[in-house]
Amino acid sequence: MVESRKGSVSASPGSQPQGGQRDSSLKIVIVDESPIRAAILEDGLREAGFTQVQRIAETHNLLVRIYAIDPDVILIDLESPSRDMLEQMFQMSRAVKRPVAMFVDQSDTASIQAAVDAGVSAYIVGGLKKERITSILDLCISRFNAFHRLQTELDQAKDALDERKVIDRAKGVLMKAKKYSEEEAYALLRKTAMNENKKIVDIAQSVLTAAELFK
Amino acid sequence: MTAGKLRIGYIPLVDAAALIVAVDLGFMAAQNLDVELVREVSWSNVRDKLNIGLFDAAHLLAPVAVASSLGIGHVRVPIIAPFSLGLNGNAITVSPRLFAALESRAEGDITDPHVSALALARVVEDRKSRNAEPLNFGMTFPFSHHNYQLRYWMAAGGIDPDEDVRLVVLPPPYMVESLTNGHVDGFCVGAPWNSVAVDAGIGRILHFGCEIQSRVTEKVFAVREKWAGENPETLAALIRALAAAAAFVETPENLTAVADAIANRLDVTAEIAARALTGNLKVAVDGTVRATDRYLMIGRNGAARPDPVQAAWIYAQIVRWGQAPLSDESLALAQASFRPDLYDAAVGTSPPVGPGEPGDGIGGFIGMPFDPADIAGHLASWRRNKPGKPKLSVVR
Known part of the structure; x- marks a missing residue:
């Protein structure tokens, strides 16, 4: 040995x-x-x-x-x-x-x-x-x-993944409602976030909440 | 007035009520104190974090404060108790199987602890005669009234707790599970765990702690002596906040608010928390209720004022059960760790303790009255009176 x-x-x-x-x-x-x-x-x-x-x-x-x-x-x-x-x-x-x-x-x-x-x-x-x-x-x-x-780090990665999902779903809502392309939908989310001094994921979440209300 | 946020450790138990209410219902804020309550999982953690300064103060087993001040079982860090968070509050719960065995061997009323202790001695003897494993009892810490009350009760029946049964330390959240799967046959623990066992149908409350001893300091609000010296104003404000909270807890109209606050911190229902607060406890799954106004005393009848007689009693238990030798210096140190002077300085002179409280300050169900000036005599009396002991020795 x-x-x-x-x-x-x-x-x-x-x-x-x-x-x-x-x-x-x-x-x-x-x-x-x-x-x-x-x-x-x-x-x-x-x-x-x-x-x-x-x-x-x-x-x-x-x-x-x-x-x-x-x-x-x-x-x-x-x-x-x-x-x-x-x-x-x-x-x-x-x-x-x-x-x-x-x-x-x-x-x-x-x-x-x-x-x-x-x-x-x-x-x-x-x-x-x-x-x-x-x-x-x-x-x-x-x-x-x-x-x-x-x-x-794992928790952060998980949060990031969750955020990605929310943003993707919000993009989907915008693409369907306003006939936007994916790029246009993301640009709108980003612009709104900048104007309101918020995170994109927060705006995306608002979009999803609103979409839920309008259903 | 404060040097920033204070960190106070606690174990999720109903007897932390005054502390929880003080923090969550605004009594700390009313004294301009900013407090973070930190929930802990073990008494060892609470003690160590208090000792090394990660906590400014803590909800602590009264015997741990005494042991820490004496340096027994651990490093010596002088801890003082300027406020008593609660008197009594424990119960002895046994499995339905052990309860049935005790009932069948009891000669008299089994709610009398002397009768049940003698019955337990007979059960222990029965088990020895058929070479069965000794009974196991859970308690929460080597330095705790749970440990001492079990021993005091057992010894009254002639049982040697170190030889005839096994006493094992179990964290309170593990008690019920350990009774369920048969790792222990009974335990002594604080609220809410006895009630949880009763509700689950796996335990029967045999005795309330106050039936073993009528008045013992269960938990104290503990700080390092050094910290107290450096932060006298903060400490006085803490004592005032706790005294106001204790008075709030003891006012019957506030029961719902108090039970809700406790339930919120402990993850139990408010109903279970209220049982310990009111002293109306379901003792068996069939709904049998036993009631007492002494189950858990917070602030009432002088409960909040630290009493050096209690520290002497704890020291006597430490010596009786071989955790430390008897010495006058240690007794003096133990008594000096309970600080009614700091309590009085903060809240003013208290009215005398009302009638109905035990004359010796303790009120044990058996034995001579306790005299802090004669612990040697107290210990000798236990050695003289060992009912049933020779009988058990013969069997062994």
Whole structure:
């Protein structure tokens, strides 16, 4: 396995940082009800060399499943109400290794705020050093933000498509009512929008509403 | 007067009524306050966002305010409660199956919590003798009266809540579903979730929280101590707005307006919200109604004024159930987190709490009166009186 890894032939034994090697063995659990975001996160972690990543999508029996996996790090979407279930693990330290919330060390308020803003929270199990999860958390924050941007773009694209449909239908109404060509219909919509200082889609919507009334 | 828009976090529950009404029916605006209410999905989120300053204030479980001030279970951030959003408001709901089992093992009136607790102990014993899985009960957070009230009730029957049953944290919106599919056999939660379970025919309200303890501070309006020090005028205006809203909520003629405002924020019907507000609750799907004027108290009988005895009671529960050791310093810190002085400074001196309120300020259904000056004695009395306990140990 190791021999076949790209670049490992020429690498001297000491070139792999000790920390990196240890980190790849960290067991990471992602609790996220959004399968797309969880997949994006998992991919990112795997690219960064973390091989033991598991996703839990459903909330049923969450604690039992986490105990079974026995992870070192738990990453959870802040929009998941299941976060409160995780908090119970602080109380049940007899049965499992005791997890600690990311927030326990307040020295790094900026990164905690960045995480909360991005919508992710982390729990570290056992005596894991903070530095070792900083890179995981940074990765999560950037992936969560990337996912958020992606979603915004998707919403915008959908809005744009909806606007196109409204304008097309308004053009159709004008073409039929005034025997306009498509270009003329669009030119009228655009001119009216400019005169009234409105968006073309708003004018188009008015045309459709009016057409509905005159039916 | 304000430094811009205030962000206040809340969980969609009927006991956020004073806060919701203050914001949505103009009481905040009347104090020149611009408030954005931010709906949250978990108490952990509310606590963390309040702690790190993403929220200026929050609707918070009273025990979380105490735990946060003590640094129990989490990082220590001094949180203060200058206003109590509500007393009581919880209920214990069980599945029809568990209710039938309790009824068959009850010796006396099952609406008496001592009778039902002893019946539960017998059911637990029955299950052990046939090697059945322990019963599961849902509650909302490790630091909550839902957790403490379940434990207090169970212990009265001789049950060890850590050994004989399983208590699991469940977010309130998951309670009903978990009861439906049998993941839990019962739960303790606030309104509207008990009524939702009753209407769905999958739960029966066994006890109101006020039958377990007559007067406990359920939710507080919480701010960081540091923020309070930096924004005294804004805080006083917030307290005045909340006090006016609480008085509005408690005026019977306003029931429709209040229930509508709550329904609007909670995505439930106004009718369900009104049940908790009036204390007329359908307890079974057949339409049986139980009524009390203590189900949820907002502003009435001194409910809005933070009471350090309540903080001491919460601390006693924290210690009783092993979440922290007993110390005089912690008790003092806990009590100092409830701030009647700030409340009085904002709204003036309140009339004395009326008759009919418990003499010790709590009114537990069993045990000696609570004395905040003698928590050690209080805890020792529970250790001495463990009815039925040896019997259960033998079975185990």
